[in-house]
Amino acid sequence: MTSQSESTEPSSALHDEQAPVKRVRVAAWAADPLTLNGLTQALMGRLDVFVAAGELPADVDVLVVAADRVTSEVMVSMRRAAAQCSAPMVLVTNELDRTRLLGAVECRVVAVLHRSAATEERLISTIDVVAGGGGLLPPNLLGDLLRQVQNLQEEVLTPRGLNTSGLTSREVDVIRLLAEGCDTEEIATRMCYSERTVKNVIYAMTSRFNLRNRPQLVAYAMRTGII
Structure with missing residues (x-):
C-alpha cells in the first residue's frame, strides 16, 4: 500500500514546467567584414543570429545594420534588405546625415545607436524593445525627423x-x-x-x-x- 506521505501524482515541478522562451531571431548586416564579425559575436550568445549575406529569411524579428557612416551605398543595401524582409531595423552608426534620416525611416529603421554607445547590453536591450514593437531615437534625430515630416506635409502633401x-x-x-x-x-x-x-x-x-x-x-x- 502507498503511505500518506507518498504520492502517485506527478511532482509540482512537472506541473509548473514552462515551455522555453522563444529567442528573438536577428539578421545582422554590416558594411565591412570586421564590423560584421564583431556584431555577430556580440549577438550570438544571446540571440538567434542570421548573417545577412544574401536573401533574408521571412521569420526574422529584427534586422541590425552596422556602418561607420550611412553612405549612399549603405542606403542601397538597406533598401534592398527592407524589400526582402518586413522586420524593423536597428541602425548602429557613427554618422547619420539628417538628409538621409527620412530615407532610413522608409527602410523601417526604428532605432538608432551611436557606435561608441553600442555596448553588448545596450544593443541587446534595444533589439528587445524593437522586437516588442517599440523604437528608440536620440532626441536630436527625433527632432530632425519631426521637422522633416512637417516640411513634407507643408511643402508636398498639403498642396496636393x-x-x-x-x-x-x-x-x-x-x-x-x-x-x-x-x-x-x-x-x-x-x-x-x-x-x-x-x-x-x-x-x-x-x-x-x-x-x-x-x-x-x-x-x-x-x-x-x-x-
Whole structure:
C-alpha cells in the first residue's frame, strides 16, 4: 500500500514546467567584414543570429545594420534588405546625415545607436524593445525627423490635397463611411457623388495598396491609423 506521505501524482515541478522562451531571431548586416564579425559575436550568445549575406529569411524579428557612416551605398543595401524582409531595423552608426534620416525611416529603421554607445547590453536591450514593437531615437534625430515630416506635409502633401498616408480627404471620408457599414449608394448620397465616382475611388485605393476588397481596405486603414 502507498503511505500518506507518498504520492502517485506527478511532482509540482512537472506541473509548473514552462515551455522555453522563444529567442528573438536577428539578421545582422554590416558594411565591412570586421564590423560584421564583431556584431555577430556580440549577438550570438544571446540571440538567434542570421548573417545577412544574401536573401533574408521571412521569420526574422529584427534586422541590425552596422556602418561607420550611412553612405549612399549603405542606403542601397538597406533598401534592398527592407524589400526582402518586413522586420524593423536597428541602425548602429557613427554618422547619420539628417538628409538621409527620412530615407532610413522608409527602410523601417526604428532605432538608432551611436557606435561608441553600442555596448553588448545596450544593443541587446534595444533589439528587445524593437522586437516588442517599440523604437528608440536620440532626441536630436527625433527632432530632425519631426521637422522633416512637417516640411513634407507643408511643402508636398498639403498642396496636393494629401495627408501623410498619401490619401486625399475624399478618400479618407469614403473609408470612414465604409467602416460605418455604408454601401456604395449610401456613400454616394452622403457625399453627393455618383455611385460610379465612389466605386472609382474605392478601386483606386484597393489597387494602390494591393488590397483585394473593401473589408481589407478598412482593416488596412484601421491598422495604419488612417481612421
